[in-house]
Amino acid sequence: MKLSEVQNILNATVLTGHEFLNNDVNTACGSDLMSDVLAFVKDKALLLTGLINPQVIRTAEMMDIETIVFVRGKQPEDSIIGMAKMKNITLMSTDYPLFVACGLLYSNGLGNIKNN
Amino acid sequence: MAALTMHYTVDGNDFTLAGDCSSKVKKSLTQLGFDPTTIRKVAIAMYEGEINMVIHANGGFIDVSIEPDKIVAVLNDHGPGIADIDKAMQEGFSTASNKVRELGFGAGMGLPNMKKYSDEMNISTKIGEGTIVTLTFYTKKIR
Ligand SMILES: Nc1ncnc2c1ncn2[C@@H]1O[C@H](COP(=O)(O)OP(=O)(O)O)[C@@H](O)[C@H]1O
Ligand SMILES: [Mg+2]
Numbered sequence: 233m234k235l236s237e238v239q240n241i242l243n244a245t246v247l248t249g250h251e252f253l254n255n256d257v258n259t260a261c262g263s264d265l266m267s268d269v270l271a272f273v274k275d276k277a278l279l280l281t282g283l284i285n286p287q288v289i290r291t292a293e294m295m296d297i298e299t300i301v302f303v304r305g306k307q308p309e310d311s312i313i314g315m316a317k318m319k320n321i322t323l324m325s326t327d328y329p330l331f332v333a334c335g336l337l338y339s340n341g342l343g344n345i346k347n348n
Numbered sequence: 349m350a351a352l353t354m355h356y357t358v359d360g361n362d363f364t365l366a367g368d369c370s371s372k373v374k375k376s377l378t379q380l381g382f383d384p385t386t387i388r389k390v391a392i393a394m395y396e397g398e399i400n401m402v403i404h405a406n407g408g409f410i411d412v413s414i415e416p417d418k419i420v421a422v423l424n425d426h427g428p429g430i431a432d433i434d435k436a437m438q439e440g441f442s443t444a445s446n447k448v449r450e451l452g453f454g455a456g457m458g459l460p461n462m463k464k465y466s467d468e469m470n471i472s473t474k475i476g477e478g479t480i481v482t483l484t485f486y487t488k489k490i491r
Pocket of ligand 2: 400454459
């Protein structure tokens with residue numbers, strides 16, 4: 233799924249990484265537990281989270297996660313957006329809560345085993 | 349090739365900076381041409397260790413040595429030490445504060461993750477003196 237589709241489905245605002253909206257993601261992970269993300273997430277995943285601290289960006293960096301979607305309308309500070317920009321990580325913000333955002337992406341085919 | 353060594357200071361007072369060393373090491377390994385899987389393992393294990401140094405041990409030093417066939421990271425802190433290593437290694441065991449939990453860590457997965465992603469992990473610790481965690485990763489040849 234293209235990031236531009238993710239943006240449309242979630243009615244999300246792109247905070248940084250407009251130039252990457254043509255890139256693809258294969259799957260997604262919704263979590264507020266960074267250690268779980270570090271333990272289980274696979275390649276080319278998109279991270280959905282309600283956390284907006286710098287360690288979310290660092291976790292993504294270590295995992296080679298290229299896109300983070302902040303849920304429930306959360307907006308990180310400018311310094312965090314800048315940090316993501318430097319690391320070529322795309323950030324989006326959606327008003328949907330975590331559960332709904334994950335459900336919408338899944339039902340539209342992202343990470344859905346049957347559709348792959 | 350002689351071993352390439354790097355020395356970093358981990359600031360124990362600033363959680364927002366935690367992971368900075370791991371980030372730098374990841375960049376260096378990428379520049380040196382290690383394969384992405386190896387780089388990711390090193391980055392994740394080091395990052396969990398670096399977080400631990402900040403949230404449990406008030407910071408310290410990290411020394412990384414890069415050799416053609418292995419990468420060794422030594423994480424050295426002067427924190428409280430670990431009373432029961434077996435217990436600390438259990439998934440879910442954590443003494444982290446609620447504040448740390450709210451930031452997405454403190455789920456008791458750090459040490460198990462470090463073990464999972466490294467090829468060898470050794471913990472040497474003394475109560476009241478500190479902890480030294482040594483992580484070894486065997487690598488494929490540099491291109
Ligand atoms: N460097 C350290 N110094 C002192 N105690 C530590 C250190 N690293 C880990 N610990 C202890 O081991 C426990 C488990 O660590 P870990 O698996 O990383 O989980 P977490 O960091 O989420 O608590 C910690 O809660 C802490 O009590
Ligand atoms: Mg930990």
